[in-house]
Amino acid sequence: MNFQDYLKSSKGSIVSFYFWYFLHIINEKTLKNNNFESYIWEFLKCDIFYIAGKCQTSGNCCKNLMLVKNGITLNTKEKFEKIKTKDKKYNRFVPNYLSGTKIKNFSCTCITPQNICSDYQGRPKLCRSYPFSIFLKDDKIPNTCGYYINIKTKVPKIKNKSISNKIDHIINNNDRCRILEEEL
Ligand code: SF4
């Protein structure tokens, strides 16, 4: 499944929703496996939420950013240098050090004073997947971004407590999503 395309669509799939919904309940009542629950939730939330809005070229996601590659946070000089030898696209990022070899965050040499990416076509995958990646990882899109989270059409009434708690968590942590709370 391409999460990014699915998260762009306001239309959910009832079949897919119930598949993940019941798998979640089965896991909850039998296996109680946390990793499996997280895996299921990633799919289920894509059946419940979508990402609306558009980029307003604030440049916020391109400044003071932290890089994560294959689930590894590049927070040390060693990790960053290793990635750079494998992927030349990472040469555009300049680390800002916390102390010694520990990296606080990165600046990007491609951001222009107008907050436009000067290498838009050649930007790394992590730039292409923003803000979908941050929603999947953190259940949140910063309020300063032009994109925001919304609820898909035809989401059935959810009775399962742990799933509705997860949904509430997203709604309560994303200001522009709260307006639709009544519909659940
Ligand atoms: S933070 Fe959001 S609105 Fe700002 S540049 Fe990034 S994607 Fe665009």
Ligand code: SF4
């Ligand atoms: S490569 Fe472009 S999109 Fe990625 S951080 Fe730099 S300016 Fe932003």
